[in-house]
Amino acid sequence: MPIVMYDLAGADPALRFSPYCWRIRMALAHKGLAVETVPWRFTDKDAIACSGQGRVPVIRDGDSVVSDSWEIACYLEAHYPERPSLFGGAVGQAHARLINAWADSAVLGPAARLVVRDILDAIDPKDVDYFRSSREQRFGMTLEAVQADGRENRLAAFRDSLTPVRLVLRTQPWLGGTAPSYADHILFGTLQWPRCISRFEMLAADDPVLAWQERALDLYGGLGRSAPRV
Amino acid sequence: MPIVMYDLAGADPALRFSPYCWRIRMALAHKGLAVETVPWRFTDKDAIACSGQGRVPVIRDGDSVVSDSWEIACYLEAHYPERPSLFGGAVGQAHARLINAWADSAVLGPAARLVVRDILDAIDPKDVDYFRSSREQRFGMTLEAVQADGRENRLAAFRDSLTPVRLVLRTQPWLGGTAPSYADHILFGTLQWPRCISRFEMLAADDPVLAWQERALDLYGGLGRSAPRV
Structure with missing residues (x-):
């Protein structure tokens, strides 16, 4: 029985764009685990009530229900230890936790400011009011103002947030070293999140992070590359 | 024969304050390797000419001379595999490289702006002209202006740069997990660099990073805590 994963979808159910869900899609593929994804919208709180919270990704694996992308990654590593490792051991896992926290706090936020208005055009109509009001409360301004300011004034800050990645890619092809972790x-x-939800070019054409992203899009039979985009 | 390490020193040869040298002092202690440190000043280029470059740390281990803190850490891990691991395997090492690049690009720079003028009061008189001119060229203003602007306008940005660390410390005591890596x-x-060279309080009294730093100061017989400060 495949693992079931609730996966954020747009008005088009094939459009999947959550950064956290994409982490787990890739982790499942890394482990060679079959998955059946269920399109989920921001306001479908009832569908994942079994997880005791209201956000995706949520997976159901037999009798286990796990939420939060980091917790799911740790669950997969612990429950499928015979399959390719996500972390390469306990210290690699501890270090990945810092990388996860760095991506969430230093990269996702600046990325959001570049595409958040575009999201509104792609999500399910029933999600639009929820998305606009919750995000405008968070940013303290309209989504139009956030995105306009982002593209005019904050693109460099987003790209700068990836400086550590560029430094690493000078000497190793993957953040995991010789193979993806x-x-x-x-x-x-x-990065798959803005890629799927927007046509805005987040990275410069000569950015080594873009070359890395292109390689990653080809992993696992082109899982990322074959994903629909707006 | 102990490993010899060239270690940046102030006018007081006991004052050791290079962030990169401190990483290696801790790594050597982590591995239980004896070290003989040689006080070195910014302008002592000849003393480390054997390394083919002009910065510390440089170590001499028998016939091997290694420079650059990251390269030295990798050298120690490769040459002393039977001693406690710094990385917990190849993936942990790859992930640590990203953490190293993050610290260098996202934390060290903002930290420098808070203490760079204080450094001038502690370094050897022969280094003062070199230090001031090289750093003022880098910052494009006087060291006095950098530090005044830093403390007035950039303290929050420095503290924000440590957000990923705070998130991680909620669930594990060390960045390496259950033990330091x-x-x-x-x-x-x-952080030992501003701690030794300045009395400026980099972290708020209730910051979990400060609690972590206190624990780290006690590692290896209080190696960090016993270090002289200005």
Whole structure:
């Protein structure tokens, strides 16, 4: 029985764009685990009530229900230890936790400011009011103002947030070293989100992070590359 | 024969304050390796000419001379595999490289702006002209202006740069997980530098990073805590 994963979807159910869900799609593929994804919208709180919270990704694996992308990655590593490791051991896992926290706090936020208005055009109509009001409360201004300010004034800050990645890619092809690890999936999901939901060019054409992203799009039979985009 | 390490010193040869040298002092202690440190000043280029470059740390281990803190950490891990691991394997090492790049690009720079003028009061008189001119060229203003602007306008940005660390410390005591890894030594060195060279309070009294730093100061017989400060 495949693992079931509730996966944020747009008005088009094939459009999947959550950065956290993409981390887990890649982690499942990394482990070679079959998955059946269920399209989920921001306001479908009842569908994942079994997880005791209201956000995706949520997975159901037999009798186990797990939420939160980091917790799911740790669950997969613990429950499928015979399959390719996401972390390469306990210290690699501890270090990945810092990389996860870095991506969430230093990369996702600046990325959001570049595409948050575009999201509104792609999500399910029933999600629009919820999305606009919750995000405008968070940013303290309209989504139009956030995105306009982002693209005019904050693109460099977003690109600068990836400086550590560029330094690492000078000497190793993946954040995991010679092969992808969950650290790669963390960053991949973070960038797959704007890639799927917007046509805005987040990275300069000569950015080594873009070359890394292109390689990552080809992983696991082109899982990321074959994903629908707006 | 102990490993010899060239270690940045102030006018007082006991004052050791390089963030990169501190990373390696902690890494050597982590591995239980004896070290003989040689006080070195910015302008002592000849003393480390054997390394083919002009910065510390430089170590001499028998016939091997290694420079650059990251390269030295990798050298120690490769040459002393039977001693406690700094990285917990290849993936942990790859992830630590990203943490190293993050600390260098996102934490060290903001930290420098808070203490760079104080450094001038502590370094050897022969280094003063070199230090001032090289750093003022880098910052594009006087060291006095950098530090005044830093303390007035950039303290929050420095503290914000440590947000990922705070998130991680909610659920694990060390960046390495249940025990310190080289990731801890990277951050420890980064903070030991302002701690030794300045009396400016970099962290708020209730910051969990400060509690972590206090624990780290006690590691290896209080190696960090016993270090002289200005």
